[in-house]
Amino acid sequence: xxxxxxxxxxxxxxxxxxxxxxxxxxxxxxxxxxxxxxxxxxxxxxxxxxxxxxxxxxxxxxxxxxxxxxxxxxxxxxxxxxxxxxxxxxxxxxxxxxxxxxxxxxxxxxxxxxxxxxxxxxxxxxxxxxxxxxxxxxxxxxxxxxxxxxxxxxxxxxxxxxxxxxx
Amino acid sequence: xxxxxxxxxxxxxxxxxxxxxxxxxxxxxxxxxxxxxxxxxxxxxxxxxxxxxxxxxxxxxxxxxxxxxxxxxxxxxxxxxxxxxxxxxxxxxxxxxxxxxxxxxxxxxxxxxxxxxxxxxxxxxxxxxxxxxxxxxxxx
Numbered sequence: 001x002x003x004x005x006x007x008x009x010x011x012x013x014x015x016x017x018x019x020x021x022x023x024x025x026x027x028x029x030x031x032x033x034x035x036x037x038x039x040x041x042x043x044x045x046x047x048x049x050x051x052x053x054x055x056x057x058x059x060x061x062x063x064x065x066x067x068x069x070x071x072x073x074x075x076x077x078x079x080x081x082x083x084x085x086x087x088x089x090x091x092x093x094x095x096x097x098x099x100x101x102x103x104x105x106x107x108x109x110x111x112x113x114x115x116x117x118x119x120x121x122x123x124x125x126x127x128x129x130x131x132x133x134x135x136x137x138x139x140x141x142x143x144x145x146x147x148x149x150x151x152x153x154x155x156x157x158x159x160x161x162x163x164x165x166x167x
Numbered sequence: 168x169x170x171x172x173x174x175x176x177x178x179x180x181x182x183x184x185x186x187x188x189x190x191x192x193x194x195x196x197x198x199x200x201x202x203x204x205x206x207x208x209x210x211x212x213x214x215x216x217x218x219x220x221x222x223x224x225x226x227x228x229x230x231x232x233x234x235x236x237x238x239x240x241x242x243x244x245x246x247x248x249x250x251x252x253x254x255x256x257x258x259x260x261x262x263x264x265x266x267x268x269x270x271x272x273x274x275x276x277x278x279x280x281x282x283x284x285x286x287x288x289x290x291x292x293x294x295x296x297x298x299x300x301x302x303x304x305x306x307x
Contacts, residue, residue, distance in 0.1 A: 096171065135189055142178045142185075149175050 006166070007049050014041050014053025018078070019060050030139045035107040036147045038078055042085035043093060044159040050086075054078035069117030077113055081106055100148035107144035111137030200224045201295040203233070205240065207257045211267045211305045218257045230271075230291040230299065250287030259303040271301045 021037045041050045058075025065071055085092070085102075092099050111133055118126040203225060207218040219240075227233035231251050234242040243255040253269050254261060261269040271285055276297045279285040 097174065100174070135185060139182055139185055142182050145178050146175055149171055149178075 007046065007052075010045060010049035010166075011052035011056060014045065014050055015056025015060065017041075018053060018057035022057070022061070030136065031143055032107065032110075032140055033147065034078070035081070035103055035110060035144055036151065038081055039085050039099070039103055039106070039148075040152060040155050040159060042082045043089060043099075044156050045163055047082065047086040050082045051079045054082050069120075070114050073114050073117060077110060081110075096149065096152060099152055100145050103148040103152075104141045104145035108137050108141035111140060200226055201293055201297070203293060203295075203297040203299065206298070206300045207240075207259065207302075208300060209259055209303045211303050218259065225293065227293060230288040230293060233293060234288065244288075250289045253288065253301070256301050259301075261303065267303050267305050268307075269301060269303050271299055273297060273299045 018034060018037055018041075021033045025031050025033050038050070038054060041053065055075065058071070058078060061074050062068075062071040084106075088102070092102055112130055115126055115129040115133065118129055201224070202222055204220075204222045206220045209216045209218055223233075223237060225233050225237065227236055231244065234240060234244060234253070234256075241255070241257055242253060243260075245252045245254050252263075253271070256269060259269065261267055271288070273279040273285060273291075275294075276285070276291060276299070277294060278291045285291060
């Protein structure tokens, strides 16, 4: 498959925005915007550019912060999230509440999936980490739910406008 | 639109609820807190009158620090040449020259036990389960 220059630029743009959003909110407890950003991009930009963008984000994260289990998980999970969102596009589009619940679920799941690499070290440690992180994951997913409720429509509108102007 | 605000409100309430529950669950008693028992007796009264007998939880290191922080005891402290002097506790005053005097003793505190009598309160290190008796006496 030949990739057009425009699509490479889209992917670079999406990847950098994802990384920027990740860094901007990494110091604010319970608030993560990356699930929101990824999903809103998945529903407004060509899906392969979003998948490449998510891969770029994972690569940047791994190269800049080290080959650590959780960074590798970013590399695996976010492109997958983009693909899953694309698969459910018809069910999610134009249903603000569905999207909010979907985003909340993915955000919650992310917290749990991140602990999976610890299974290589110890099952008990993994279960302990999951249980300890449960409170954070629940609050984080509820905040993500609010992000989707209030920001999804306006941000999607702006992104689609940007895409149309770029085309 | 109304539905959206309703869900937002539920989410907000859940967040506040979870934070409150975890906050309440995470406030066990301070592991460094010590339980000490204080008794204040006026032996100048006939018969002896127990003014106070109560247990306190404290993080104070010394008896002086405890008396300074525990306002309920109404302790008045003065700095003397040998250390801090207790001038009044629970309304019981002392007269250094003529008496009555305030003394304190403990059968449990290691600092008091080691020396046979309690040293100045600045040097009495509090231990968990300590007991102190503050007495106002007319004569030694």
